[in-house]
Amino acid sequence: MAKGVWIVAEQRDGTMRKISFELASTARKLADQLGEEVCAILLGSGIEGIAGELSKYGVDKVYVADNAALEPYTTDAHATAIAKVVKENDPSILLLGASIQGKDLSSRLVGKLATGMATDCTDVKIVDGKFVAIRPMYAGKCYGEVVISSTPQMASLRPNVFPIVENPKAGTVVKFDPGLDPAQLKTKVLEVQKDTSGKVDLTEANFIVSGGRGMKGPEGYQILEGLADVIGATVGASRAAVDAGWRPLSDQVGQTGKVVSPNLYIACGISGAIQHLAGMSSSKYIVAINKDPGAPIFTKADYGVVDDLFKVVPELTEACKKLLAE
Amino acid sequence: MNIVACVKQVPDTEAQIKVKPDGSGIDESGIKWVMNPYDEYGLEEALRLKEKFGGEVTVVSLGPARVMETIRTALAMGADKGIHICDPAFDGADAYTTATALAAAIAGIPHDIIFCGQRAIDDDSGQVGSVLAELLGIPQLTIVTKVDVDGMSIKVIRPIEGAQLLIEGTLPCVVTAQKGLNEPRYASLPGIMKAKKKPLDTKDAAALGVTVDVKAKVARFIPPPARAAGKIIGGDDPTTKAAELARLLREEAKVI
Numbered sequence: 001m002a003k004g005v006w007i008v009a010e011q012r013d014g015t016m017r018k019i020s021f022e023l024a025s026t027a028r029k030l031a032d033q034l035g036e037e038v039c040a041i042l043l044g045s046g047i048e049g050i051a052g053e054l055s056k057y058g059v060d061k062v063y064v065a066d067n068a069a070l071e072p073y074t075t076d077a078h079a080t081a082i083a084k085v086v087k088e089n090d091p092s093i094l095l096l097g098a099s100i101q102g103k104d105l106s107s108r109l110v111g112k113l114a115t116g117m118a119t120d121c122t123d124v125k126i127v128d129g130k131f132v133a134i135r136p137m138y139a140g141k142c143y144g145e146v147v148i149s150s151t152p153q154m155a156s157l158r159p160n161v162f163p164i165v166e167n168p169k170a171g172t173v174v175k176f177d178p179g180l181d182p183a184q185l186k187t188k189v190l191e192v193q194k195d196t197s198g199k200v201d202l203t204e205a206n207f208i209v210s211g212g213r214g215m216k217g218p219e220g221y222q223i224l225e226g227l228a229d230v231i232g233a234t235v236g237a238s239r240a241a242v243d244a245g246w247r248p249l250s251d252q253v254g255q256t257g258k259v260v261s262p263n264l265y266i267a268c269g270i271s272g273a274i275q276h277l278a279g280m281s282s283s284k285y286i287v288a289i290n291k292d293p294g295a296p297i298f299t300k301a302d303y304g305v306v307d308d309l310f311k312v313v314p315e316l317t318e319a320c321k322k323l324l325a326e
Numbered sequence: 327m328n329i330v331a332c333v334k335q336v337p338d339t340e341a342q343i344k345v346k347p348d349g350s351g352i353d354e355s356g357i358k359w360v361m362n363p364y365d366e367y368g369l370e371e372a373l374r375l376k377e378k379f380g381g382e383v384t385v386v387s388l389g390p391a392r393v394m395e396t397i398r399t400a401l402a403m404g405a406d407k408g409i410h411i412c413d414p415a416f417d418g419a420d421a422y423t424t425a426t427a428l429a430a431a432i433a434g435i436p437h438d439i440i441f442c443g444q445r446a447i448d449d450d451s452g453q454v455g456s457v458l459a460e461l462l463g464i465p466q467l468t469i470v471t472k473v474d475v476d477g478m479s480i481k482v483i484r485p486i487e488g489a490q491l492l493i494e495g496t497l498p499c500v501v502t503a504q505k506g507l508n509e510p511r512y513a514s515l516p517g518i519m520k521a522k523k524k525p526l527d528t529k530d531a532a533a534l535g536v537t538v539d540v541k542a543k544v545a546r547f548i549p550p551p552a553r554a555a556g557k558i559i560g561g562d563d564p565t566t567k568a569a570e571l572a573r574l575l576r577e578e579a580k581v582i
Contacts, residue, residue: 072491075456075466100486104468107421107453111460116420116542119451136550137449141343142352144449144544186465186499190481191492201487207581231582249471249506250485255339255447256363256505264581275339281553285579287571293558302556303574305567315568323576 002092002151005031008082008105009042009054009062010097016050018164018204019097021057023157025165026124027095028058033126036092038169039063041085043078045071048173055171057164062171063089065178069185072192073101075108076185081178083112086152093131094152095124099159099203106156117154118146120259122161122282131155139255139278159204161261161282199234202253207233208262210253210280211241214269214290214309218246223310224268227317230324236260238270254279268309272297289313327381327475328436329372331405332428332458333365335389335396336448349546361396364443367503370510371473372441373404379475381438382406386431388416388424394526401521402513409435413530420542421453428454429461430534437498439480444469444502452502459500467495471506 007023009016020040027038039061040054051062065081082105086094096106098120110117118124118133122143125132133146133155148154202208209228211221221235228235237247239254253260255275265283270276272288272295280286281300288301289309298304305312337343337357344353361369372383385400387393388411397408411427419427432440440459445452459466472483480499484491513521531538559574561567575582 074493075468079460100469100484103452104456104466107456107468108460108466110422110453111425111457114422114541116422116540117451117453118542119453132545134548135450137544137547138337138343138352139447139450140550141341142345143548143550145546145548146542147545148542150541187467187493187495189491190494193490193492195488195490199488204487252505259450264575264579274342281550285575285581286553286556287575298558299555300553302579303571304556304558305571306558307564307567311564312568312571315565316571319569319572320575320582323572323582 002090004037004039004089004091005034005093006039006041006086006091006095006152008094008096009040010099010101011042011044011047011050014044014047014050016053019099019102019159020054021164022159022162023095023097024054024057024059025167026157026162028165028167030093030124030126037061039091041082043070043081043178051173052171055169056166058167058169059171060169062173063176064173065176067178067180069180069182070178072189074185074187074189075104076187077178077180078105079108079112080180080184082109084179085176086113091152094154096154096156097159098156102156106154110154113152115150115152115154116148117156118148119156120158121155122158124155124157136259136282139259140281141278158261160206202234202236202251202258202260205234205260205262207231207264208236208260209233209266209268210236210238210270211268212238212270213240215241215246221247223313227313227320230317230320238276267297267301268313270297271295272300327375327379327438329375329381329383330432330435330437330440331365331369331372331383331385331400332440332442332454333369333385333387333396333400334362334443334446335359335387335393336362336446339447345547345549349548351547359392359396361399362443362446364445364447364503364505366510367505367507368441368443368501369400369403369405370508371503374508375439375475384409384435386428387411388427397526398521399513401524402517403511404517407524408526410526410528411534412528415531415538418540418543419538420540421451421457422541423538425454425457425461427531427534427536428458430536431529433462439497440500442500442502444504455500455502465495465499466502467493467499468502469504470501471504473501473507
């Protein structure tokens, strides 16, 4: 019978990604309720040394495949290796990150393992001994409670939503052969073009300062960048601003852009179209700065400022700078 | 080049989504149905590749009778033929079941590239393209913003967190489209007239030889947690308001 809560850890360039600790902490919680073990799968090249980091968050056993064919990430190689170790060990629950890599990988695994998955979950729990996953649908306009009748019961977890909890275990490392046949690997990463700005991606950001049509043009974003620099935020944009060509596509927040869950979302000059509200409604705190008191964004905002953003934002930047210096 | 574009009909992004009182689904009354925006990017790319290399574009869609309109739209945009997978047995189908049906329909026709949207904006599951690729035993290139085909080789750009990847793959393959790939065309009036004469097959589960086995089920739909309007910060001028906002973020919300 299937047993154990498993996670697929994610590393990049030999550094464990934060989502891996979120997965480990969540898996530990579920496993404790079921009285089962937490195992992690870690893939890459030259990564065995970081396996131990997972034990700090409650992982009992880390299955490591250290192989040149696993770096950089390709769907073919990673999905093949994971499917192999999963089939050999038959876990009951398998958690992955709903990161860009996790989305690509987890959905291929759904095919390989012929199982069901709840994607981009904001909560997972055990109810009467059964695994239940809660996920936003329609970009958060409604939620679904998903139950899975096949094993492993897969879920991908939205980054930045699940708490990281320290729970040190005397973890062990188990090496495994990923069983890769080079002839089977049909895709290859030719080039990695790194963004050197050092900004955290919107989907993983703790703080987001976002601008909409009210920014009036691309130049307006300079004041948002100023605020973002002070509080350590990533700058986002509404669809209107992206469609106008003021900001790159990768900055779009909303139903046809990125769905975000920061601790703080500051919406500047954003009226709050339903598509936009859907994409940011799971933010912990929402601030709206808009001169139109009737803007729908104010119905969702924890704090609202009705005024000209070009006057308020620079003042807010100064006020935050002072507070943070204290 | 033979290209397949999988399209899904979804509620318009403007639609308010109301959950039925018993939580069994969403209330579909008054909803305007459209082609999933991400599928439109995939279809547009399929049409562009056909214009460049020749061949045929087949559009495949699973869903109830109303889905016919979306297939007609795709035909009016320039696709050559349509396959409509229609069977009440597929109601509530999960990604695996949907992909099984699509794979059965596509396995029987020539295909060099299969386009899907990177996700549908209704169930947001984002799995179908990959499961389809696995069932057909071909590679996947997901969430891509650029496609370049040369002979039997394909190169794509996939943005990831903090980087962009240039990935090479072989045909046949599944490509899932992300916003930024292209600007989808509108159906022209002559296109709409021509679409009426284009072939459109309807197939049910039995015709496809598919057994429906839903593995992930939405047991209950729930409305999102209510988010009430908070405080409007008063004050005489932007400086006072900004200072008060900063103070609240620091002392009350404790986020900065």
